[in-house]
Amino acid sequence: MTRTTSNPAPELSTAFPQADEIGRWLVREMQAGDVRVTRFERLPGGAIQDNWMLDLEVDGGTWAGAHELVLRTDAPSGVSVSLTRAQEFAVLRVAHAAGVVAPQPLLLCRDLSVIGREFFLMRRLAGIAVGHRLTREAALVPDGDALAESLGANLARIHAVRQTCAELKDLVPPAADHARTTIAEYRAYLDCLDDAYPALEWGLQWCATRAPVPARATLIHRDYRTGNYLVEGGHLSAILDWEFAGWGDPREDIGWFTARCWRFAAPDKEAGGIAHVDPFLRGYQRIAQRTVTRQELEYWQVMAHLRWAIIALQQAQRHLAGGERSLELALTGRIVHELEYEVLHLIEKNAQ
């Protein structure tokens, strides 16, 4: 799994500080005669997770041969709402087993004596994830409808996983009413800030007074959007970034995927900037045997912009007050204005 296969950023290609410890652990886990690390380079991105490109040559045992992997571990500054690596590994295993196009998870290390942090290994898949390229360069996505349909179908496969799944018993149980619970969380966060955000309050009030009858909780990805999947040869090759997954209302994922804020260079293409919404919902319905109404779609798009606005404010706080001075975090905070603007636009559209 890699965001761009051809250009790993040279300045980030620092050696993994505990490569020897990983090597010895692999020999034990793989019950191999020898494991040679032929490449160990940091992958770009990942403010929350630390991802490394890891190539191995294994002698002996059932793993004998060459492997192209990704090692995923916690970044020094984790975000509390994200899953632990062990939980994420479990989610990825369940999703992969459910037929979701995702990197195959291979080995998990919970032993903190190895590198001091949990980590797991997964199969590396080729492809491009960069949102502004996928939504701009027709050569990368020659058939947007087909890609959108595939993304709809894969989202439905995630949503087919129910709370009865024994492997995911460690995840936080679902709220009885996902919409109202998240609205209360967003309000509680706004109350912690020095400044107030009337446009976000208006959006939250609008959503609170129109909160839908709760849907049965399913596994939801919570960051299912363009930028978080790989496309290779025009086709979906992997759904990435599972660290926010949990139980919730599946319509939240649909609103998030189709929200204008994740359409990059093609805001008129409602399905993540790659196609119109119909093929996406068609793919979803084919697997889920259910779809969403226009009204539900727009309700959850308002919720998506509110959620992203809250996250953007949190990122700004990391920069301003959290001791993580960063241009990227500061700029993310400025997105709040656009998100407010879009919330108001959607609400006005619904008022007409």
Place this chain on the structure above:
Amino acid sequence: MKNISDAADLMATARNALLNDLLPALPKDRRYAGLMIANVMAIAAREHRSGGDAIHGEAQRLARLLADLEPDAATTHTDSTGAELPKLRRALASAIRLGYFDDPRHQRALRVHIARTAADWVAISNPKALR
């Protein structure tokens, strides 16, 4: 005519130097950081130019809106300089959350105000997003 550059001119000149002179010389993997800096400089220049007006306009509208909301407390909301803006925003946010504007008869002035405020700040942060 001015005799020396003001802040807006300095920022615009520095941004041009970054985009035209430095960016082409940067390695490919540093290009994103260069573009982020150029973006920040453009936002800062726009805020320098029109941030004061946005704050002033928002504070004036808020003072009027809150005076309509609580006529008895009108004297406490006469500020239009921006110094009281955090307090005014908080008062409006509380009224929204308390449901005062759930009644459609009260909504018009609110909707006009928040739409205008959001548009003013998008014009500073990312004018391309305006519709």
